Amino acid sequence: NAGVMQNPRHLVRRRGQEARLRCSPVKGHSHVYWYRQLPEEGLKFMVYLQKENIIDESGMPKERFSAEFPKEGPSILRIQQVVRGDSAAYFCASSQPGATQYFGPGTRLLVL
Amino acid sequence: ILNVEQSPQSLHVQEGDSTNFTCSFPSSNFYALHWYRWETAKSPEALFVMTLNGDEKKKGRISATLNTKEGYSYLYIKGSQPEDSATYLCASWATSGTYKYIFGTGTRLKVLA
Numbered sequence: 001n002a003g004v005m006q007n008p009r010h011l012v013r014r015r016g017q018e019a020r021l022r023c024s025p026v027k028g029h030s031h032v033y034w035y036r037q038l039p040e041e042g043l044k045f046m047v048y049l050q051k052e053n054i055i056d057e058s059g060m061p062k063e064r065f066s067a068e069f070p071k072e073g074p075s076i077l078r079i080q081q082v083v084r085g086d087s088a089a090y091f092c093a094s095s096q097p098g099a100t101q102y103f104g105p106g107t108r109l110l111v112l
Numbered sequence: 113i114l115n116v117e118q119s120p121q122s123l124h125v126q127e128g129d130s131t132n133f134t135c136s137f138p139s140s141n142f143y144a145l146h147w148y149r150w151e152t153a154k155s156p157e158a159l160f161v162m163t164l165n166g167d168e169k170k171k172g173r174i175s176a177t178l179n180t181k182e183g184y185s186y187l188y189i190k191g192s193q194p195e196d197s198a199t200y201l202c203a204s205w206a207t208s209g210t211y212k213y214i215f216g217t218g219t220r221l222k223v224l225a
Contacts, residue, residue: 042217099147103155
């Protein structure tokens with residue numbers, strides 16, 4: 001009975017590189033959410049996806065950030081040309097429509 | 113502006129004390145209110161799902177109430193223990209046309225032994 005899986009758990013990148021964060025939802029969950037936790041702050045919503053559809057990306061920076069949830073495979077949060085300010089914990093959650101969310105363990109991104 | 117607010121931001125209590133904190137959410141077009149417990153270095157875990165006005169849910173020493181007409185929920189912890197130390201988050205589906213899932217900023221609880 002696997003919960004939400006995220007990998008990698010820790011990711012170190014140099015400024016200008018790309019970061020790819022993966023999230024496999026709970027089996028049967030069709031909704032995926034990405035959140036960012038900056039140091040000393042709470043959860044900030046980034047994007048909400050269903051299979052092959054972005055439902056709400058109002059919390060995601062317009063540049064350098066993109067997310068997808070393909071028909072097959074995990075959801076991917078992609079950050080291009082990372083900067084130091086992107087260093088944060090990125091949490092993925094999944095749910096059935098309207099239900100509570102199950103969170104993954106997070107990916108801690110450190111940009112040097 | 114859709115907003116979910118929690119108070120207080122942080123709280124220190126002595127072991128054995130009972131405590132409570134508040135979550136305020138948009139009351140119009142209410143759908144559901146969720147409480148989560150988030151321990152340091154872990155990920156949030158769901159505590160309660162609350163949908164009906166007057167709902168009261170209980171899990172051990174922790175309970176929650178819901179008032180959808182005025183848009184608030186209380187979380188109570190009876191006889192706090194050090195292991196209750198965590199951030200308690202509430203989240204609500206709220207709409208200004210399309211539904212959004214909005215987290216409050218959380219109440220950080222520290223129980224002192």
